[in-house]
Amino acid sequence: MKFHFQQALRALILLAFCGLIFQLHHTGDITKYINPKYSGLSQSASILFLILFFIQITRIWTSKKETEIHDHHHSHSCCHNNHDHDCSHDHDHGDSPFTVKKLLSYSIIVLPLMTGFFLPAKTLDASIADKKGGLAILGNQNKEDAGQVNLENIDESSADDFEEYSLEDNLEDFEEQIEQDPSVYEGEQVISKGEFEQLKKELNSSPVIKMDDFVFSLYYEEISKDINKFKGREIEFQGFVYKEEGLNSNQLVVSRFLITHCVADASMIGFLSELEDAPKLYDNMWIKVTGVIDAATYNGAELPLIKIKKWEEIEEPFIPYLYPINIRIL
Amino acid sequence: MIRIFRSHIIDITGIVLLAILVYLISFSSGLDLSLEIPPSLLNLNVIFISILIEALPFVLIGVLIAGFIQIFITEEHIQRWIPKNRAAAVVMSCVVGALFPACECGIVPIIRRLISKGVPVYAAIGFMLTGPLINPIVIASTYMAFGNDLKMAGLRMGLGFLVAIIVAFAVSLRFKSNQLKDPIHLTHGHSTKQRSFIDQVWSMLTHSIDEFFDMAKYLIMGAFLASIVQVYMPAKAFLQSADDPVASLIIMMGFAYVLSLCSEADAFIGASFSSIFPRSSILGFLIFGPMIDFKNTIMMLSVFRLKFVLGVLTLTASVVFITLFIFQNVI
Structure with a gap:
């Protein structure tokens, strides 16, 4: 019997990937990384890792005879063209000697496992908002009308559904697979067209615009599109404080991150706000505010401006992110 | 006797590995490193892990398919489909590539084998360009990455196909010989037929594991x-250039090349730039990246002559650029 260290290492890595994803789902931290709508996908990845682990452990020990057979196969199926280093490049079976180059590549693979297990899942903060372009992005979004929950976009894509039917067919299996998993639905924010109209009606008629997490992105988009229509209305929402350079001392942005997929694609949305207490507030502090909608211009783009009447500090919500609403028209 | 011993040793090894992992995890929960690490590094880590978590399911599907191809599809199957006529061969190779779900990580050894079996070099290039770019997994991940929008996925596939055909034609005009660095030793085919189905599935899965680690x-x-x-x-530095369509297109194509992302997962990263860059630049990222990138170039250099690799690289880059430049001005 021969023990293969590299095969054992690979088995451990596969198991660790499975464990990492499982742990994130188990603790609920997964919502700090991805939109829960896609959690079914990552759960199946975890299961696949487990299956691959079970296959991999059979390769850790080989009898002498099997090693020979394997080498035979190896030379047939892999290295038969050029007898050079290509083999280790393209088809590394984990049997070649352990070199510095290999140590480096295994270290790279182990890196996310280490940081994933050992470092806490942090919520994106104001410094990311700043790197993402801050208010300039908010201005651009309104100017080009390129928001995440863009109503035109939704209508267009539904029209595309009709035209590109063959493409849709390809995706059907994939979608079915997702839909069969009930846990996926928990996080999925799908509403019908009727409900969507209902929400818009509420936005237009209710005495106070209450922006809860579900409707935040939708209402935000509606308000940004036609600020004048909402001028003078009372609004209530929560978010974290982000102060950008160049703002007046009484100004700050009460912002949220909208996650389409994973936090890497987070886009900042938020309202430029004015209040006397602004100097007392600091970056990343979560607040709940009530105020009146007004308009302002920033870099030539018109932005909604909230004149805050009342604010209170709150704890960071367990799910700090917003997820876009999908509208099913069928 | 040996078999019984062997199966036990596998169980034991599995349990030992599990124990090591559980120990490491429990060790980690007792540790509180959060105070010593600057928040920007923690932000970095969260984004890093989230990209991986989002990409891993697609990578796993990709390596399973790659393993399947390695074991169940022979070069003869593909070669049979390539016609003698040059134009037809180019179109055909691009179509085969589109039907053939491969990763750019695995496609270089495949095309080397195809060329060695007599497939013309231009057909192999057409195959190399469409293989990683056009396949159901990439369509699905692009569709999902852009908020369930079919338009982006459709444009990526359509324009990518066009680019691949143009590049393959240009290669057929410029390069005649097989362009391989070393002459190929002809070898016997696979011994797959003698092996049982279970054995084949097993080697497909082990191949997938190797592919995953590669x-x-x-x-x-x-x-x-x-x-x-x-x-x-800071995105602000980009935002200035984002207004200029040419500069932003070049920046995004440069990103795609340097990042060397897997085509199954790059849609998510491309989508993360969509709030900053115009759509045509994102398309440049999505189309150029899977065709040729940094790691792919290195792999190609181990197979092809330097002049040929550089030729294909500049050809692909300029065709992608020109196509998207026309696209953004027309539409």
Whole structure:
């Protein structure tokens, strides 16, 4: 019997990937990384890792005879063209000697496992908002009308559904697979067209615009599109404080991150706000505010401006992110 | 006797590995490193891990398919479909590539084998360009990455196909010989027919594992670089160039090349730039990246002559650029 260290290492890595994803789902931290709508996908990845682990452990020990057979196969199926280093490049079976180059590549693979297990899942903060372009992005979004929950976009894509039917067919299996998993639905924010109209009606008629997490992105988009229509209305929402350079001392942005997929694609949305207490507030502090909608211009783009009447500090919500609403028209 | 011993040793090894992992995890929960690490690094880590978590399911599907191809599809199958006529061969190779779900990580050894079996070099290039770009997994991930929008996925596939055909034609006009660095030793085919189905499935899965470890390091490096860009590079610096369509297209194509992302997962990273860059630049990222990137170039250099690799690289880059430049001005 021969023990293969590299095969054992690979088995451990596969198991660790499975464990990492499982742990994130188990603790609920997964919502700090991805939109829960896609959690079914990552759960199946975890299961696949487990299956691959079970296959991999059979390769850790080989009898002498099997090693020979394997080498035979190896030379047939892999290295038969050029007898050079290509083999280790393209088809590394984990049997070649352990070199510095290999140590480096295994270290790279182990890196996310280490940081994933050992470092806490942090919520994106104001410094990311700043790197993402801050208010300039908010201005651009309104100017080009390129928001995440863009109503035109939704209508267009539904029209595309009709035209590109063959493409849709390809995706059907994939979608079915997702839909069969009930846990996926928990996080999925799908509403019908009727409900969507209902929400818009509420936005237009209710005495106070209450922006809860579900409707935040939708209402935000509606308000940004036609600020004048909402001028003078009372609004209530929560978010974290982000102060950008160049703002007046009484100004700050009460912002949220909208996650389409994973936090890497987070886009900042938020309202430029004015209040006397602004100097007392600091970056990343979560607040709940009530105020009146007004308009302002920033870099030539018109932005909604909230004149805050009342604010209170709150704890960071367990799910700090917003997820876009999908509208099913069928 | 040996078999019984062997199966036990596997059980024991499995349990030992599990124990090691559980020990490491419990060790980690007792540790509180959060105070010593600057928040920007923690932000970096969250973005890094999230890209990986989002990409891993697609990478796993990709390596399973790659394993399947390695074991069940022979070069003869593909070669039979390539016609003698040059134009037909180019179109055909692109179509086969589109039907053939491969990763750019695994496609270089495949095309080398195809060429060695007499497939013309231009057909192999057409196959190399469409293989990683056009396949159901890439369509699905692009569709999902852009908020369930079919338009982006459709444009990526359509324009990518066009680019691949133009490049393959240009290659057929410019390069005549097989362009391989070393002459190929002809070898006997696979001994697959003698092996049982179970054996074949088993070697498909083990091949998938090997493929995963080959690819994982490139994916992880790409995700890490992408998260560094997000955390430390202020978007404002880009925003100035984002207004200029030519500069932003060049920036995004450069990103795609340097990041060397797997085509199954790059849609998510491309989508993360969509709030900053115009759509045509994102398309440049999505189309150019799977065709040729940094790691792919290195792999190609181990097979082809330097002049040929550089030729294909500049050809592909300029065709992608010109196509998207026309696209953004017309539409």
